[in-house]
Amino acid sequence: MLALASPEGHFEHRIRQGDTLERLATEYYGDYKLWPELQQYNQVVDPRRLRPGAVLRIPVRLLSLQTAEVSFVEGQASVATKPGAEHTELKPGQKLTEGAEIKVAPDSFVTVKLADGSLIRIQANSDVRLKQLRRTGRAGSLQSVLEMHKGAVNATVGTEPDPSRKFEVRTPRATTSVRGTTFDVSLTEGGDALSTVTHGKVSVQGGSDRKNVARLTEGQGIAVSGEGQLGQTRNLLSPPDLSRIPETMEDSNFLSFQIEPVQQASAYQVQVARDESMNEVLRSGTFPSGQVRLKIVDDGSYYVVARAMDAQQLPGMPAKRKLRVKTQPPPPLYQQPAPGGTTSRTSGMLKCTPVSGVQKYRIQVADSAAGFDAPLLLDLNDSEDCSAQLASLPVGSYQWRAASIRQLSNGSPDQGPFSQPQAFKLANDPSAPDLSAMDSAEDLPGLHLRWPGEAGQIYRLQVSATEDFATLLADETLDTPVWNASGIRPGNYYVRIRTHDNSTGLDSPFSTARQVRAAAEIQSGFGLPLTSSDGEPLTRK
Structure with a gap:
C-alpha cells in the first residue's frame, strides 16, 4: 500500500507475502533491473528475504516522469519551466514538466490537465508549482504534488477512487491529500490554508506532523493556521438560490444580478464559465x-457558479445555473420625446438613432402601469428609420422601448436586446386661437388686438404685410392674449397666432391668418390717414 510522501522524497510500501525487490522494481519503476536501487536505499541485507509487514521505502526520483498539459488560459498567465528560470507566456496546449511554476494574474484563470485526466483549475492571483509529476510502473497511477504559494486551486482528481494514486496540494503549513474527489485549497492573506470538499474525501495535514491530520467528507471544510494548527471541521454553507438570475442577460456593460442571501454568509464567490x-x-x-x-x-x-463564504472564508457548496448573454446588435438610443416628456397625439412621433449594420428596428409601446408583460399597445417590428407614429393611441401615459434587428449571413433576422423602457405622455395639441373672435380697436392709432385665451397658455404672434408671411414685421411671444403696437405704420396687415400649452409643452398649429387694419393717428373725415408732402403719415407732436 502507498502512504503520504515523506520530506525525504519517498513513499512507503508495506511488504506482502511473495514480494521481491525485482517485482517491486517492476511494479513501481517499470524496470526490474532497478532492484539494486531499492536495496541500497533501504539497506536491505538479504534481498531474497523480505519480511512481510515490514515497510520498504520507494524513492520518488526513480519513478517515470510525466507531463501535464495546459487546456485553458483566460487573461494573463506565465510559466517558468524550472525554479529560477525566466517566466514566459502560458498558452493553451502547452506541455508542462515537473518543476514548472505557474503564475496567474488577477482576473485570470488557468486549467491544467494531468496525464490521468485529473484537472487543476488555478484561480486568479495564484502562484503554483508542479512539484511532482510521476507515474508508478509503465501504466500505474500518477503520483502528483502541487505546491501553492499564493491564491487558490480547485481540483477534480480522477473519475474513480484509486488507493494507489497520490495527489497532494501543499501550502507552507498544510497538505491536502486525495485519492479521487473534487476539492478546493486556498491561502488567505493572513496565511491560513483553507480546504473544502464538494465531492469525495480528503485528508488535511497541519504542519509537518503526519499525525496532525483531519479527514473531510463531502460538504465539509477546515482551516489550518499559518502556524500549522488544525481548526475544527466545519459543515459548508448551503448553496445559494440563483433563481433571481435572469435566463438572458442583455446589459452590454456588465453581468449584473442578485443572489438570494444565505444565512451566516460573509461574502459570495462567483464564477462564469463556458462549460x-x-x-x-x-x-x-x-x-x-x-x-x-x-x-x-x-x-x-x-x-x-456561486458559493456562500462563511466567517472563516471557507467557500460553501456550489450552486450552478445556465446563463445566456445577448447584447448584440446594440439597441438604438432614444431621440424623441425627452424622458418623461409629452408628445402630440396627432403629429408626435417616437424616434431613435440609427445603429450601424442594422436593417430594421422593433418598437414597442406599453401601458406604463402594466408594463411589457401585458398585451402591448403597439408592436412595430419593421421600422426602417427607427420611428413610430402614435395617432392610433389615446391620450395617456406610456412606456416605450426599441431593439435593433440585423440580418445574419444566412438571411435570417437577428434581434438584439431592447433598450431600457422610457416613459412618455401623449396629449392632444392645444387649439389655435379663434381669430374670428379677435377684437381689433381700429379707432385707436396703431394695432390693438385681443383674443380669447386660457390660463397657462403662451402665444406666439406673427404680423406680416403679405398673406404668405414671407417677411415678418413682428414675431413675439406673449404671456397674455393681448398685443399692442401703437407705432406701426397705418395700413392693412395679416396676423396669425399659435398657442403653447405649458402643462404639456405642446404647440398648436398657427391659426388661419386674419387681415387687420392699423389706424392712423390723424385721419381725414373719411377715416383715411393724412400724410405730409413726403408721403409720411401725420402725427401729433
Whole structure:
C-alpha cells in the first residue's frame, strides 16, 4: 500500500507475502533491473528475504516522469519551466514538466490537465508549482504534488477512487491529500490554508506532523493556521438560490444580478464559465453581498457558479445555473420625446438613432402601469428609420422601448436586446386661437388686438404685410392674449397666432391668418390717414 510522501522524497510500501525487490522494481519503476536501487536505499541485507509487514521505502526520483498539459488560459498567465528560470507566456496546449511554476494574474484563470485526466483549475492571483509529476510502473497511477504559494486551486482528481494514486496540494503549513474527489485549497492573506470538499474525501495535514491530520467528507471544510494548527471541521454553507438570475442577460456593460442571501454568509464567490464543468472560467469575483457585478462577456451560453463564504472564508457548496448573454446588435438610443416628456397625439412621433449594420428596428409601446408583460399597445417590428407614429393611441401615459434587428449571413433576422423602457405622455395639441373672435380697436392709432385665451397658455404672434408671411414685421411671444403696437405704420396687415400649452409643452398649429387694419393717428373725415408732402403719415407732436 502507498502512504503520504515523506520530506525525504519517498513513499512507503508495506511488504506482502511473495514480494521481491525485482517485482517491486517492476511494479513501481517499470524496470526490474532497478532492484539494486531499492536495496541500497533501504539497506536491505538479504534481498531474497523480505519480511512481510515490514515497510520498504520507494524513492520518488526513480519513478517515470510525466507531463501535464495546459487546456485553458483566460487573461494573463506565465510559466517558468524550472525554479529560477525566466517566466514566459502560458498558452493553451502547452506541455508542462515537473518543476514548472505557474503564475496567474488577477482576473485570470488557468486549467491544467494531468496525464490521468485529473484537472487543476488555478484561480486568479495564484502562484503554483508542479512539484511532482510521476507515474508508478509503465501504466500505474500518477503520483502528483502541487505546491501553492499564493491564491487558490480547485481540483477534480480522477473519475474513480484509486488507493494507489497520490495527489497532494501543499501550502507552507498544510497538505491536502486525495485519492479521487473534487476539492478546493486556498491561502488567505493572513496565511491560513483553507480546504473544502464538494465531492469525495480528503485528508488535511497541519504542519509537518503526519499525525496532525483531519479527514473531510463531502460538504465539509477546515482551516489550518499559518502556524500549522488544525481548526475544527466545519459543515459548508448551503448553496445559494440563483433563481433571481435572469435566463438572458442583455446589459452590454456588465453581468449584473442578485443572489438570494444565505444565512451566516460573509461574502459570495462567483464564477462564469463556458462549460458546465467550470474548466474554462472567464469571469470570477468575490462580493460582500448578493449583488454581483462582473465585466461583460461575448454573446453566447455560459454557466454561473456561486458559493456562500462563511466567517472563516471557507467557500460553501456550489450552486450552478445556465446563463445566456445577448447584447448584440446594440439597441438604438432614444431621440424623441425627452424622458418623461409629452408628445402630440396627432403629429408626435417616437424616434431613435440609427445603429450601424442594422436593417430594421422593433418598437414597442406599453401601458406604463402594466408594463411589457401585458398585451402591448403597439408592436412595430419593421421600422426602417427607427420611428413610430402614435395617432392610433389615446391620450395617456406610456412606456416605450426599441431593439435593433440585423440580418445574419444566412438571411435570417437577428434581434438584439431592447433598450431600457422610457416613459412618455401623449396629449392632444392645444387649439389655435379663434381669430374670428379677435377684437381689433381700429379707432385707436396703431394695432390693438385681443383674443380669447386660457390660463397657462403662451402665444406666439406673427404680423406680416403679405398673406404668405414671407417677411415678418413682428414675431413675439406673449404671456397674455393681448398685443399692442401703437407705432406701426397705418395700413392693412395679416396676423396669425399659435398657442403653447405649458402643462404639456405642446404647440398648436398657427391659426388661419386674419387681415387687420392699423389706424392712423390723424385721419381725414373719411377715416383715411393724412400724410405730409413726403408721403409720411401725420402725427401729433
